[in-house]
Amino acid sequence: MTSVPPSFRTLRGRRLSYLDFGGPGAPVLALHGHFGRARSYAPLAAALAPRHRLIALDQRGHGLSEGGGPLSADEYAADAAALIEELGAGPLPVVGHSMGGQVAYTLAALRPELVRALVIEDMGAVNQPPEVARPVLDVSDWPVRADSREALGAAIVARGIPDPEYFLDSAEPDGDGWRLLFDPAEMMESQHATMGDHWHRWLGSSCPALLLHGGHSFMLSAAHAREMAERRPDTELLEFPECGHWLHDDDPDGYAEAVASYLSRA
Template sequence: MATAHPVTVRGTDLSYVDFGGPGAPLLALHGHFGRARGLAALAARLAPAHRVIALEQRAHGSAAPVADVRPDAYLADAAAFLTDHLGAGPLPVLGHSMGGSVAYRLAAHHPDLVSRLVVIEGPARNEPPVLDARDWPRRAAGLAELRALLTERVGQVADYFLESAAEHPDGWGLSFDPETLLRSQRALLGDWWPDWLGSACPALLLHGEDSTVLPTAQAREMTARRPDTRLVTFPGRGHWVHDEDPAGVAEAVLAFLRGW
Protein backbone atom coordinates (compact mmCIF):
# COMPACT_ATOMS: atom_id res chain seq x y z
CA MET A 1 0.00 0.00 0.00
CA ALA A 2 1.31 3.44 -0.93
CA THR A 3 2.07 5.57 2.10
CA ALA A 4 3.00 9.26 2.12
CA HIS A 5 5.55 10.45 4.68
CA PRO A 6 6.73 13.94 5.59
CA VAL A 7 10.48 14.36 5.65
CA THR A 8 12.84 17.26 6.28
CA VAL A 9 15.74 17.28 3.82
CA ARG A 10 18.54 19.80 4.23
CA GLY A 11 16.25 21.99 6.32
CA THR A 12 13.36 21.95 3.82
CA ASP A 13 10.06 20.20 4.49
CA LEU A 14 9.45 17.71 1.69
CA SER A 15 7.65 14.37 1.53
CA TYR A 16 7.91 11.01 -0.17
CA VAL A 17 5.61 8.17 -1.15
CA ASP A 18 6.64 4.62 -0.33
CA PHE A 19 4.67 2.33 -2.64
CA GLY A 20 5.63 -0.64 -0.47
CA GLY A 21 6.17 -4.29 -1.20
CA PRO A 22 8.95 -6.79 -0.64
CA GLY A 23 11.07 -5.85 -3.64
CA ALA A 24 14.41 -4.13 -3.90
CA PRO A 25 14.11 -0.36 -3.35
CA LEU A 26 14.15 2.01 -6.31
CA LEU A 27 14.24 5.80 -5.97
CA ALA A 28 11.88 7.63 -8.35
CA LEU A 29 11.98 11.34 -9.15
CA HIS A 30 9.08 13.16 -10.84
CA GLY A 31 9.43 16.00 -13.31
CA HIS A 32 8.45 19.67 -13.25
CA PHE A 33 4.81 20.20 -12.21
CA GLY A 34 4.66 16.55 -11.10
CA ARG A 35 4.14 14.79 -7.80
CA ALA A 36 5.44 11.64 -6.17
CA ARG A 37 2.00 10.01 -6.22
CA GLY A 38 1.82 10.57 -9.96
CA LEU A 39 4.20 7.61 -10.37
CA ALA A 40 1.64 5.20 -8.88
CA ALA A 41 0.71 3.46 -12.14
CA LEU A 42 4.34 2.76 -12.97
CA ALA A 43 5.15 1.71 -9.39
CA ALA A 44 2.30 -0.82 -9.42
CA ARG A 45 3.73 -2.46 -12.53
CA LEU A 46 7.27 -2.57 -11.16
CA ALA A 47 6.03 -4.42 -8.07
CA PRO A 48 6.65 -6.86 -6.53
CA ALA A 49 10.16 -6.98 -7.97
CA HIS A 50 10.82 -3.39 -6.92
CA ARG A 51 9.61 -1.24 -4.05
CA VAL A 52 9.33 2.24 -5.51
CA ILE A 53 10.08 5.16 -3.18
CA ALA A 54 9.23 8.47 -4.83
CA LEU A 55 10.59 11.73 -3.47
CA GLU A 56 8.27 14.73 -3.80
CA GLN A 57 10.79 17.36 -4.75
CA ARG A 58 11.19 20.96 -3.62
CA ALA A 59 8.62 23.50 -4.88
CA HIS A 60 6.20 20.71 -5.77
CA GLY A 61 3.12 19.24 -4.13
CA SER A 62 3.05 19.61 -0.37
CA ALA A 63 6.65 20.82 -0.12
CA ALA A 64 7.32 24.00 1.82
CA PRO A 65 7.81 27.14 -0.32
CA VAL A 66 11.44 27.68 -1.30
CA ALA A 67 13.39 30.35 -3.14
CA ASP A 68 16.22 28.09 -4.31
CA VAL A 69 15.16 26.03 -7.32
CA ARG A 70 18.56 25.74 -8.95
CA PRO A 71 19.44 22.29 -10.34
CA ASP A 72 22.11 21.86 -7.67
CA ALA A 73 19.46 22.21 -4.94
CA TYR A 74 17.41 19.35 -6.40
CA LEU A 75 20.57 17.28 -6.72
CA ALA A 76 21.61 17.89 -3.13
CA ASP A 77 18.11 17.00 -1.91
CA ALA A 78 18.15 13.65 -3.70
CA ALA A 79 21.60 12.77 -2.37
CA ALA A 80 20.69 13.75 1.19
CA PHE A 81 17.39 11.86 1.03
CA LEU A 82 19.20 8.69 -0.02
CA THR A 83 21.98 8.90 2.51
CA ASP A 84 20.34 10.53 5.53
CA HIS A 85 16.81 9.16 5.36
CA LEU A 86 16.79 5.95 3.34
CA GLY A 87 20.27 4.93 4.41
CA ALA A 88 20.44 3.06 1.14
CA GLY A 89 22.75 2.90 -1.80
CA PRO A 90 23.76 2.11 -4.32
CA LEU A 91 20.31 1.48 -5.77
CA PRO A 92 18.48 2.03 -9.06
CA VAL A 93 17.30 5.59 -9.65
CA LEU A 94 14.54 6.48 -12.11
CA GLY A 95 13.57 10.00 -13.12
CA HIS A 96 11.20 11.67 -15.55
CA SER A 97 12.05 14.92 -17.36
CA MET A 98 13.56 17.28 -14.75
CA GLY A 99 13.67 14.27 -12.42
CA GLY A 100 15.66 12.44 -15.09
CA SER A 101 18.19 15.27 -15.06
CA VAL A 102 18.41 15.01 -11.27
CA ALA A 103 18.89 11.25 -11.62
CA TYR A 104 21.75 11.37 -14.12
CA ARG A 105 23.42 14.21 -12.23
CA LEU A 106 23.13 12.14 -9.05
CA ALA A 107 24.88 9.26 -10.83
CA ALA A 108 27.63 11.60 -12.02
CA HIS A 109 28.26 13.40 -8.72
CA HIS A 110 27.48 10.54 -6.31
CA PRO A 111 28.34 7.31 -8.15
CA ASP A 112 28.30 5.41 -4.87
CA LEU A 113 24.56 6.02 -4.59
CA VAL A 114 23.36 4.85 -8.03
CA SER A 115 23.63 1.28 -9.30
CA ARG A 116 21.49 1.63 -12.42
CA LEU A 117 20.02 4.69 -14.09
CA VAL A 118 16.62 4.99 -15.79
CA VAL A 119 15.93 8.32 -17.50
CA ILE A 120 12.50 8.96 -18.99
CA GLU A 121 12.56 11.91 -21.37
CA GLY A 122 15.39 13.74 -19.61
CA PRO A 123 17.48 15.65 -22.17
CA ALA A 124 21.23 16.22 -21.94
CA ARG A 125 20.53 19.66 -23.38
CA ASN A 126 17.37 21.56 -22.47
CA GLU A 127 16.10 24.06 -25.02
CA PRO A 128 13.39 26.73 -24.77
CA PRO A 129 10.48 27.18 -24.61
CA VAL A 130 9.46 26.40 -21.06
CA LEU A 131 5.92 25.98 -19.76
CA ASP A 132 4.58 29.24 -18.36
CA ALA A 133 1.60 28.51 -16.10
CA ARG A 134 1.27 31.99 -14.67
CA ASP A 135 -1.99 32.65 -16.52
CA TRP A 136 -3.55 29.29 -15.71
CA PRO A 137 -6.76 29.34 -13.64
CA ARG A 138 -6.00 29.88 -9.97
CA ARG A 139 -9.33 28.61 -8.66
CA ALA A 140 -12.35 26.69 -9.91
CA ALA A 141 -15.66 25.86 -8.28
CA GLY A 142 -14.93 22.13 -8.37
CA LEU A 143 -12.47 19.52 -9.56
CA ALA A 144 -14.44 18.86 -12.74
CA GLU A 145 -14.34 22.54 -13.65
CA LEU A 146 -10.61 22.71 -12.94
CA ARG A 147 -10.07 19.65 -15.16
CA ALA A 148 -12.01 21.28 -17.98
CA LEU A 149 -10.06 24.53 -17.69
CA LEU A 150 -6.72 22.70 -17.68
CA THR A 151 -7.72 20.50 -20.59
CA GLU A 152 -8.27 23.68 -22.62
CA ARG A 153 -4.63 24.61 -21.89
CA VAL A 154 -2.72 21.32 -22.05
CA GLY A 155 -5.04 18.78 -23.66
CA GLN A 156 -4.88 15.10 -22.81
CA VAL A 157 -2.05 15.45 -20.29
CA ALA A 158 -4.23 17.48 -17.89
CA ASP A 159 -4.29 14.56 -15.43
CA TYR A 160 -0.55 14.93 -14.89
CA PHE A 161 -1.06 18.46 -13.58
CA LEU A 162 -4.22 17.54 -11.68
CA GLU A 163 -2.13 15.40 -9.33
CA SER A 164 -1.36 18.81 -7.78
CA ALA A 165 -5.03 19.77 -7.43
CA ALA A 166 -6.29 20.54 -3.93
CA GLU A 167 -9.42 21.98 -2.39
CA HIS A 168 -9.01 25.39 -0.76
CA PRO A 169 -11.51 27.53 1.19
CA ASP A 170 -12.21 29.53 -1.99
CA GLY A 171 -12.34 26.60 -4.43
CA TRP A 172 -10.11 24.08 -6.20
CA GLY A 173 -6.64 25.02 -7.40
CA LEU A 174 -3.14 23.75 -8.10
CA SER A 175 -0.66 23.54 -5.26
CA PHE A 176 2.48 24.61 -7.14
CA ASP A 177 3.53 28.23 -7.55
CA PRO A 178 3.73 29.01 -11.30
CA GLU A 179 6.36 31.74 -10.87
CA THR A 180 8.64 29.44 -8.87
CA LEU A 181 8.36 26.62 -11.40
CA LEU A 182 9.01 29.04 -14.24
CA ARG A 183 12.31 29.98 -12.54
CA SER A 184 13.05 26.31 -11.96
CA GLN A 185 12.57 25.43 -15.62
CA ARG A 186 14.67 28.35 -16.79
CA ALA A 187 17.47 27.33 -14.43
CA LEU A 188 17.57 23.92 -16.12
CA LEU A 189 17.96 25.29 -19.63
CA GLY A 190 21.30 24.72 -21.30
CA ASP A 191 23.94 22.06 -21.71
CA TRP A 192 24.16 19.19 -19.17
CA TRP A 193 26.18 16.85 -21.39
CA PRO A 194 29.12 16.60 -18.94
CA ASP A 195 26.77 15.24 -16.26
CA TRP A 196 25.04 12.86 -18.65
CA LEU A 197 28.43 11.49 -19.68
CA GLY A 198 29.88 11.68 -16.19
CA SER A 199 28.80 8.30 -14.82
CA ALA A 200 29.63 4.72 -15.70
CA CYS A 201 26.68 2.72 -14.36
CA PRO A 202 24.34 0.99 -16.84
CA ALA A 203 21.65 3.36 -18.11
CA LEU A 204 18.31 3.10 -19.86
CA LEU A 205 16.90 6.07 -21.79
CA LEU A 206 13.17 5.96 -22.55
CA HIS A 207 11.88 8.30 -25.25
CA GLY A 208 8.46 9.14 -26.64
CA GLU A 209 8.90 9.57 -30.38
CA ASP A 210 6.37 12.43 -30.47
CA SER A 211 8.00 14.31 -27.59
CA THR A 212 8.40 18.06 -27.88
CA VAL A 213 10.99 18.08 -25.06
CA LEU A 214 13.53 15.43 -26.06
CA PRO A 215 14.16 15.34 -29.83
CA THR A 216 14.73 11.88 -31.26
CA ALA A 217 18.08 12.94 -32.71
CA GLN A 218 19.28 13.99 -29.25
CA ALA A 219 17.99 10.77 -27.66
CA ARG A 220 20.04 8.77 -30.17
CA GLU A 221 23.09 10.95 -29.59
CA MET A 222 22.78 10.52 -25.82
CA THR A 223 22.75 6.75 -26.29
CA ALA A 224 25.62 6.69 -28.77
CA ARG A 225 27.93 8.88 -26.71
CA ARG A 226 27.44 7.25 -23.32
CA PRO A 227 28.82 3.70 -22.88
CA ASP A 228 26.54 0.96 -21.51
CA THR A 229 23.39 2.91 -22.39
CA ARG A 230 20.28 1.55 -24.10
CA LEU A 231 17.53 3.50 -25.81
CA VAL A 232 13.92 2.37 -26.00
CA THR A 233 11.69 4.53 -28.19
CA PHE A 234 7.90 4.47 -28.05
CA PRO A 235 6.25 5.40 -31.39
CA GLY A 236 3.16 7.56 -31.09
CA ARG A 237 3.97 8.55 -27.49
CA GLY A 238 5.05 11.89 -26.14
CA HIS A 239 6.91 13.44 -23.23
CA TRP A 240 4.70 11.74 -20.61
CA VAL A 241 5.32 8.30 -22.08
CA HIS A 242 5.15 6.60 -18.67
CA ASP A 243 1.58 7.89 -18.26
CA GLU A 244 0.60 7.09 -21.84
CA ASP A 245 2.03 3.56 -21.78
CA PRO A 246 2.80 2.50 -18.18
CA ALA A 247 2.76 -1.18 -19.09
CA GLY A 248 5.25 -0.76 -21.94
CA VAL A 249 7.54 1.46 -19.89
CA ALA A 250 7.41 -0.95 -16.95
CA GLU A 251 8.27 -3.88 -19.22
CA ALA A 252 11.36 -2.06 -20.49
CA VAL A 253 12.42 -0.97 -17.01
CA LEU A 254 12.00 -4.44 -15.51
CA ALA A 255 14.01 -6.03 -18.31
CA PHE A 256 16.76 -3.45 -17.81
CA LEU A 257 16.85 -3.90 -14.05
CA ARG A 258 17.08 -7.68 -14.49
CA GLY A 259 20.38 -6.98 -16.22
CA TRP A 260 19.75 -7.01 -19.97
Protein backbone atom coordinates in the same frame (compact mmCIF):
# COMPACT_ATOMS: atom_id res chain seq x y z
CA MET B 1 -4.63 6.81 -7.32
CA THR B 2 -2.74 5.34 -4.39
CA SER B 3 -3.62 4.37 -0.83
CA VAL B 4 -0.02 4.74 0.37
CA PRO B 5 0.09 7.56 2.92
CA PRO B 6 2.75 10.23 2.42
CA SER B 7 5.81 10.28 4.64
CA PHE B 8 7.67 13.45 5.59
CA ARG B 9 11.30 14.21 6.43
CA THR B 10 12.98 17.53 7.09
CA LEU B 11 16.05 17.44 4.89
CA ARG B 12 18.48 20.27 4.24
CA GLY B 13 16.18 22.57 6.21
CA ARG B 14 13.12 21.79 4.09
CA ARG B 15 10.09 19.57 4.76
CA LEU B 16 9.88 17.05 1.94
CA SER B 17 7.18 14.50 1.22
CA TYR B 18 7.67 11.10 -0.35
CA LEU B 19 5.77 7.87 -0.94
CA ASP B 20 7.35 4.58 0.11
CA PHE B 21 5.36 1.84 -1.58
CA GLY B 22 7.04 -0.73 0.66
CA GLY B 23 7.65 -4.40 0.18
CA PRO B 24 10.65 -6.68 0.54
CA GLY B 25 12.32 -5.76 -2.73
CA ALA B 26 15.42 -3.71 -3.48
CA PRO B 27 14.72 0.05 -3.30
CA VAL B 28 14.33 2.23 -6.40
CA LEU B 29 14.03 6.02 -6.28
CA ALA B 30 11.60 7.74 -8.68
CA LEU B 31 11.66 11.45 -9.59
CA HIS B 32 8.75 13.15 -11.38
CA GLY B 33 8.94 16.02 -13.85
CA HIS B 34 7.86 19.66 -13.63
CA PHE B 35 4.28 20.12 -12.35
CA GLY B 36 4.18 16.46 -11.26
CA ARG B 37 4.11 14.62 -7.96
CA ALA B 38 5.21 11.34 -6.41
CA ARG B 39 1.89 9.54 -6.68
CA SER B 40 2.12 9.41 -10.47
CA TYR B 41 4.51 6.48 -9.91
CA ALA B 42 1.87 4.29 -8.24
CA PRO B 43 1.30 2.16 -11.38
CA LEU B 44 5.03 1.59 -11.79
CA ALA B 45 5.36 0.68 -8.11
CA ALA B 46 2.67 -1.97 -8.53
CA ALA B 47 4.33 -3.32 -11.68
CA LEU B 48 7.76 -3.57 -10.02
CA ALA B 49 6.55 -5.21 -6.79
CA PRO B 50 7.53 -7.39 -5.05
CA ARG B 51 10.98 -7.52 -6.61
CA HIS B 52 11.49 -3.78 -6.15
CA ARG B 53 10.36 -1.32 -3.49
CA LEU B 54 9.62 2.02 -5.14
CA ILE B 55 10.24 5.27 -3.25
CA ALA B 56 8.91 8.36 -5.03
CA LEU B 57 9.87 11.86 -3.92
CA ASP B 58 7.73 14.99 -4.15
CA GLN B 59 10.52 17.27 -5.29
CA ARG B 60 10.78 20.69 -3.65
CA GLY B 61 7.94 22.97 -4.70
CA HIS B 62 5.88 20.00 -5.94
CA GLY B 63 3.20 17.84 -4.36
CA LEU B 64 3.21 18.08 -0.58
CA SER B 65 6.84 19.16 -0.29
CA GLU B 66 7.82 22.61 0.87
CA GLY B 67 8.64 25.11 -1.86
CA GLY B 68 11.14 27.89 -2.15
CA GLY B 69 14.37 28.20 -4.10
CA PRO B 70 16.95 27.60 -5.29
CA LEU B 71 15.25 25.46 -7.93
CA SER B 72 18.20 24.20 -9.96
CA ALA B 73 18.87 20.58 -10.94
CA ASP B 74 21.83 20.54 -8.55
CA GLU B 75 19.58 21.51 -5.62
CA TYR B 76 16.91 18.97 -6.57
CA ALA B 77 19.67 16.34 -6.80
CA ALA B 78 21.01 17.30 -3.37
CA ASP B 79 17.51 16.80 -1.91
CA ALA B 80 17.31 13.35 -3.50
CA ALA B 81 20.76 12.46 -2.15
CA ALA B 82 19.72 13.55 1.33
CA LEU B 83 16.63 11.31 1.17
CA ILE B 84 18.64 8.30 0.01
CA GLU B 85 21.09 8.81 2.86
CA GLU B 86 18.34 9.40 5.42
CA LEU B 87 16.67 6.13 4.43
CA GLY B 88 19.95 4.24 4.16
CA ALA B 89 18.80 3.06 0.75
CA GLY B 90 21.80 3.61 -1.51
CA PRO B 91 23.26 2.75 -3.87
CA LEU B 92 20.05 2.23 -5.82
CA PRO B 93 18.58 2.64 -9.31
CA VAL B 94 17.04 6.05 -10.00
CA VAL B 95 14.13 6.53 -12.41
CA GLY B 96 13.33 10.04 -13.64
CA HIS B 97 10.87 11.61 -16.07
CA SER B 98 11.54 14.89 -17.88
CA MET B 99 13.03 17.34 -15.36
CA GLY B 100 13.23 14.40 -12.97
CA GLY B 101 15.43 12.67 -15.54
CA GLN B 102 17.79 15.62 -15.55
CA VAL B 103 17.86 15.50 -11.75
CA ALA B 104 18.55 11.76 -11.87
CA TYR B 105 21.58 12.01 -14.14
CA THR B 106 22.79 15.06 -12.22
CA LEU B 107 22.57 13.03 -9.01
CA ALA B 108 24.57 10.23 -10.62
CA ALA B 109 27.27 12.70 -11.69
CA LEU B 110 27.51 14.46 -8.33
CA ARG B 111 26.97 11.48 -6.01
CA PRO B 112 27.94 8.36 -7.97
CA GLU B 113 28.22 6.28 -4.81
CA LEU B 114 24.43 6.59 -4.33
CA VAL B 115 23.28 5.58 -7.84
CA ARG B 116 23.49 2.01 -9.12
CA ALA B 117 21.70 2.57 -12.45
CA LEU B 118 19.62 5.19 -14.30
CA VAL B 119 16.32 5.03 -16.17
CA ILE B 120 15.77 8.35 -17.96
CA GLU B 121 12.34 8.91 -19.47
CA ASP B 122 12.35 11.38 -22.33
CA MET B 123 14.88 13.98 -21.19
CA GLY B 124 17.85 15.27 -23.11
CA ALA B 125 21.37 16.34 -22.26
CA VAL B 126 20.49 19.73 -23.74
CA ASN B 127 17.35 21.59 -22.67
CA GLN B 128 17.31 24.73 -24.79
CA PRO B 129 16.59 25.80 -28.37
CA PRO B 130 17.12 24.57 -31.02
CA GLU B 131 17.28 21.06 -29.47
CA VAL B 132 14.04 21.79 -27.59
CA ALA B 133 11.76 24.23 -29.36
CA ARG B 134 9.69 25.03 -26.27
CA PRO B 135 11.59 24.23 -23.07
CA VAL B 136 9.42 26.52 -20.92
CA LEU B 137 5.65 26.34 -20.53
CA ASP B 138 4.40 29.79 -19.59
CA VAL B 139 2.24 29.30 -16.50
CA SER B 140 2.84 32.79 -15.12
CA ASP B 141 -0.84 33.75 -15.38
CA TRP B 142 -2.31 30.39 -14.34
CA PRO B 143 -4.82 30.42 -11.50
CA VAL B 144 -3.80 28.72 -8.27
CA ARG B 145 -7.35 28.18 -7.05
CA ALA B 146 -10.91 27.78 -8.37
CA ASP B 147 -14.33 26.90 -7.02
CA SER B 148 -14.10 23.31 -8.28
CA ARG B 149 -11.73 20.87 -9.93
CA GLU B 150 -13.68 21.28 -13.16
CA ALA B 151 -13.36 25.06 -13.02
CA LEU B 152 -9.64 24.77 -12.39
CA GLY B 153 -9.33 22.48 -15.39
CA ALA B 154 -11.34 24.85 -17.56
CA ALA B 155 -9.03 27.72 -16.61
CA ILE B 156 -6.01 25.64 -17.64
CA VAL B 157 -7.66 24.69 -20.94
CA ALA B 158 -8.35 28.38 -21.56
CA ARG B 159 -4.57 28.94 -21.40
CA GLY B 160 -3.91 26.62 -24.33
CA ILE B 161 -3.67 23.19 -22.67
CA PRO B 162 -6.12 20.83 -24.44
CA ASP B 163 -5.87 18.09 -21.77
CA PRO B 164 -5.30 19.44 -18.25
CA GLU B 165 -5.33 16.08 -16.42
CA TYR B 166 -1.57 15.91 -15.88
CA PHE B 167 -1.69 19.25 -14.10
CA LEU B 168 -4.91 18.48 -12.25
CA ASP B 169 -3.22 15.48 -10.67
CA SER B 170 -1.43 18.14 -8.62
CA ALA B 171 -4.69 19.74 -7.48
CA GLU B 172 -6.24 19.18 -4.06
CA PRO B 173 -9.45 20.24 -2.28
CA ASP B 174 -9.02 23.54 -0.47
CA GLY B 175 -11.94 24.59 1.74
CA ASP B 176 -14.84 25.21 -0.60
CA GLY B 177 -12.66 25.01 -3.72
CA TRP B 178 -9.63 23.38 -5.31
CA ARG B 179 -6.04 24.60 -5.57
CA LEU B 180 -2.88 23.64 -7.41
CA LEU B 181 -0.12 22.34 -5.18
CA PHE B 182 2.60 24.03 -7.22
CA ASP B 183 3.19 27.77 -7.37
CA PRO B 184 3.24 29.08 -10.97
CA ALA B 185 5.99 31.59 -10.20
CA GLU B 186 8.19 28.85 -8.78
CA MET B 187 7.52 26.64 -11.79
CA MET B 188 8.64 29.45 -14.09
CA GLU B 189 11.82 29.88 -12.04
CA SER B 190 12.48 26.13 -12.03
CA GLN B 191 11.94 25.71 -15.76
CA HIS B 192 14.39 28.51 -16.52
CA ALA B 193 16.90 27.20 -13.98
CA THR B 194 16.94 23.72 -15.56
CA MET B 195 17.44 25.02 -19.10
CA GLY B 196 20.86 24.83 -20.72
CA ASP B 197 23.52 22.44 -21.95
CA HIS B 198 23.96 19.58 -19.48
CA TRP B 199 26.26 17.26 -21.41
CA HIS B 200 28.82 17.43 -18.60
CA ARG B 201 26.25 15.99 -16.20
CA TRP B 202 24.97 13.32 -18.58
CA LEU B 203 28.52 12.20 -19.33
CA GLY B 204 29.64 12.65 -15.73
CA SER B 205 28.67 9.19 -14.47
CA SER B 206 29.51 5.64 -15.48
CA CYS B 207 26.66 3.55 -14.06
CA PRO B 208 24.43 1.61 -16.50
CA ALA B 209 21.63 3.69 -18.00
CA LEU B 210 18.45 3.17 -19.99
CA LEU B 211 17.16 6.10 -22.05
CA LEU B 212 13.48 5.93 -23.04
CA HIS B 213 12.36 8.13 -25.94
CA GLY B 214 8.88 8.91 -27.23
CA GLY B 215 8.63 9.10 -31.00
CA HIS B 216 6.26 12.07 -30.80
CA SER B 217 8.09 13.85 -27.99
CA PHE B 218 8.40 17.63 -28.01
CA MET B 219 11.27 17.47 -25.48
CA LEU B 220 13.68 14.96 -27.00
CA SER B 221 14.40 14.41 -30.67
CA ALA B 222 15.34 11.01 -32.07
CA ALA B 223 18.70 12.35 -33.23
CA HIS B 224 19.56 13.77 -29.81
CA ALA B 225 18.48 10.57 -28.06
CA ARG B 226 20.76 8.54 -30.33
CA GLU B 227 23.65 10.91 -29.68
CA MET B 228 23.13 10.60 -25.92
CA ALA B 229 23.27 6.82 -26.13
CA GLU B 230 26.27 6.81 -28.46
CA ARG B 231 28.35 9.22 -26.39
CA ARG B 232 27.75 7.68 -22.96
CA PRO B 233 29.16 4.17 -22.36
CA ASP B 234 26.85 1.43 -21.04
CA THR B 235 23.73 3.30 -22.15
CA GLU B 236 20.80 1.59 -23.86
CA LEU B 237 18.24 3.47 -25.94
CA LEU B 238 14.67 2.22 -26.22
CA GLU B 239 12.28 3.96 -28.60
CA PHE B 240 8.50 4.13 -28.14
CA PRO B 241 7.50 5.28 -31.64
CA GLU B 242 3.82 5.88 -30.87
CA CYS B 243 4.33 7.75 -27.58
CA GLY B 244 4.78 11.40 -26.72
CA HIS B 245 6.64 12.96 -23.81
CA TRP B 246 4.65 11.10 -21.14
CA LEU B 247 5.51 7.52 -22.04
CA HIS B 248 4.23 6.24 -18.70
CA ASP B 249 0.76 7.55 -19.56
CA ASP B 250 0.75 6.82 -23.31
CA ASP B 251 1.88 3.21 -22.92
CA PRO B 252 1.80 2.34 -19.21
CA ASP B 253 2.19 -1.40 -19.71
CA GLY B 254 5.05 -1.07 -22.19
CA TYR B 255 6.78 1.50 -20.02
CA ALA B 256 6.49 -0.62 -16.87
CA GLU B 257 7.68 -3.73 -18.69
CA ALA B 258 10.71 -1.86 -20.06
CA VAL B 259 11.67 -0.49 -16.64
CA ALA B 260 11.16 -3.82 -14.89
CA SER B 261 13.14 -5.71 -17.52
CA TYR B 262 16.01 -3.26 -17.38
CA LEU B 263 16.20 -3.21 -13.59
CA SER B 264 16.29 -7.01 -13.51
CA ARG B 265 19.36 -6.87 -15.78
CA ALA B 266 21.08 -3.76 -14.40
